[in-house]
Amino acid sequence: xxxxxxxxxxxxxxxxxxxxxxxxxxxxxxxxxxxxxxxxxxxxxxxxxxxxxxxxxxxxxxxxxxxxxxxxxxxxxxxxxxxxxxxxxxxxxxxxxxxxxxxxxxxxxxxxxxxxxxxxxxxxxxxxxxxxxxxxxxxxxxxxxxxxxxxxxxxxxxxxxxxxxxxxxxxxxxxxxxxxxxxxxxxxxxxxxxxxxxxxxxxxxxxxxxxxxxxxxxxxxxxxxxxxxxxxxxxxxxxxxxxxxxxxxxxxxxxxxxxxxxxxxxxxxxxxxxxxxxxxxxxxxxxxxxxxxxxxxxxxxxxxxxxxxxxxxxxxxxxxxxxxxxxxxxxxxxxxxxxxxxxxxxxxxxxxxxxxxxxxxxxxxxxxxxxxxxxxxxxxxxxxxxxxxxxxxxxxxxxxxxxxxxxxxxxxxxxxxxxxxxxxxxxxxxxxxxxxxxxxxxxxxxxxxxxxxxxxxxxxxxxxxxxxxxxxxxxxxxxxxxxxxxxxxxxxxxxxxxxxxx
RNA sequence: CGGGGCGUAGCGCAGUCUGGUAGCGCGCCAGCUUUGGGAGCUGGAUGUCGCAGGUUCGAAUCCUGCCGCCCCGACCA
Numbered sequence: 342x343x344x345x346x347x348x349x350x351x352x353x354x355x356x357x358x359x360x361x362x363x364x365x366x367x368x369x370x371x372x373x374x375x376x377x378x379x380x381x382x383x384x385x386x387x388x389x390x391x392x393x394x395x396x397x398x399x400x401x402x403x404x405x406x407x408x409x410x411x412x413x414x415x416x417x418x419x420x421x422x423x424x425x426x427x428x429x430x431x432x433x434x435x436x437x438x439x440x441x442x443x444x445x446x447x448x449x450x451x452x453x454x455x456x457x458x459x460x461x462x463x464x465x466x467x468x469x470x471x472x473x474x475x476x477x478x479x480x481x482x483x484x485x486x487x488x489x490x491x492x493x494x495x496x497x498x499x500x501x502x503x504x505x506x507x508x509x510x511x512x513x514x515x516x517x518x519x520x521x522x523x524x525x526x527x528x529x530x531x532x533x534x535x536x537x538x539x540x541x542x543x544x545x546x547x548x549x550x551x552x553x554x555x556x557x558x559x560x561x562x563x564x565x566x567x568x569x570x571x572x573x574x575x576x577x578x579x580x581x582x583x584x585x586x587x588x589x590x591x592x593x594x595x596x597x598x599x600x601x602x603x604x605x606x607x608x609x610x611x612x613x614x615x616x617x618x619x620x621x622x623x624x625x626x627x628x629x630x631x632x633x634x635x636x637x638x639x640x641x642x643x644x645x646x647x648x649x650x651x652x653x654x655x656x657x658x659x660x661x662x663x664x665x666x667x668x669x670x671x672x673x674x675x676x677x678x679x680x681x682x683x684x685x686x687x688x689x690x691x692x693x694x695x696x697x698x699x700x701x702x703x704x705x706x707x708x709x710x711x712x713x714x715x716x717x718x719x720x721x722x723x724x725x726x727x728x729x730x731x732x733x734x735x736x737x738x739x740x741x742x743x744x745x746x747x748x749x750x751x752x753x754x755x756x757x758x759x760x761x762x763x764x765x766x767x768x769x770x771x772x773x774x775x776x777x778x779x780x781x782x783x784x785x786x787x788x789x790x791x792x793x794x795x796x797x798x799x800x801x802x803x804x805x806x807x808x809x810x811x812x813x814x815x816x817x818x819x820x821x822x823x824x825x826x827x828x829x830x831x832x833x834x835x836x837x838x839x840x841x842x843x
Numbered sequence: 844c845g846g847g848g849c850g851u852a853g854c855g856c857a858g859u860c861u862g863g864u865a866g867c868g869c870g871c872c873a874g875c876u877u878u879g880g881g882a883g884c885u886g887g888a889u890g891u892c893g894c895a896g897g898u899u900c901g902a903a904u905c906c907u908g909c910c911g912c913c914c915c916g917a918c919c920a
Contacts, residue, residue: 693880
């Protein structure tokens, strides 16, 4: 009997973390594999979460002066070839369109026909095609800065895929900007990294470390790559967003030039930055528990679900009317500049089953309203951040008056819990021996983030490979601090975060 | 793309070694009983056993090839 299960998700995180991750996605009905290898179908609840992410981020981009545009899915092969490092970085994982027609084949099937003069690459990212347009749009210093964002799908032919974390096709946004000076472009790169960090922490309730990537982890063609890194509940790091300072590499490759105030023709400075549907995976692995998804209120497509309880049609009418009034009342409440997102779930399901459905989907607040509550003008409330049985009656008026504070409390609590977890699994390591011991197979302590003074040097890359550890980033908050590299003995090097990663 | 594992009803699995043409639990449908917590009883529907060949009187089961999924590795957001 299902009721005997202690948790809604089986296996639990402790039993089998990767399998748990997949079961949460299934239980919350977020996505599933499609007939197309490596490509997923994002189902309505999962897509609604992505739409929330888009809505919040889009506003943040607009607030920092960006406008949206849309560029082609197809990129002529020659465009990608313009920037040497860029070609090398992406060549291995590109889908290529070589024909423009299908014809009837010998076996009643269809065969490609009409070869293209120049193959088209399905965009793995759009620096080159956007750059080609920017070259036309930018003429004078008066045209700068040019701040563009695109919401799009991209394709990277990955060998190993996992729902949300790495799929062949994924959804993302890519910001592309052009600036007159290197300082301004670099500053913008950092600003957008800050936007991502703010989004992660305030909306997703996911603590992140902002930092600069080491040379080996840099975006192909970038001068500097910055990332926000989050810790998942298995201690692994997940890169949740990146921001690249491209220097003049792409403007030189694509002739993005402007005439300065002094009348000189100068190469412009560009940036690019992106976050993807991978954030949904990050969200799952940051907050969810053995009963399924846990959504922070700011991101929840439905923040409150009202479940009417009744025994007959007469009660049904009365209870539903009460619920509708309550919903309207809550809908008028503003929280974080938005109306509350409230749903009445009147599906013909048993109470327990219905409640568990919303628990598995991560809805922050559940309200059960039956004749007994109505008699007291109250609601019976359950919170997703507490246990499934920890429910309590609250006077309706009190609930409505305090709902904003309640959502704040849940949001803040999730962040604090995730932060405490990260801090409990973060350590500073002072020697190579300590490093090896920390990431050793047999270590019973969870291998989380290790902060180490380390030179950005290929000298110890074999060790990292052997331990399956990667340099995540060099934290910006650490800026001035330097020490002696635990691997090479070099002095005056910054601290780097090392971890196993997704 | 290398190593390992797995594809049997919507989901989870047994059956495969020792060929005889399919079963269990959950879910689903119907009826009755229940109803503030993932209901109970009774009855019922659902499978080209991943795909394609081969061996055989007969293949989920044996053989060959392919595809897909999962885990680990290499590569990556």
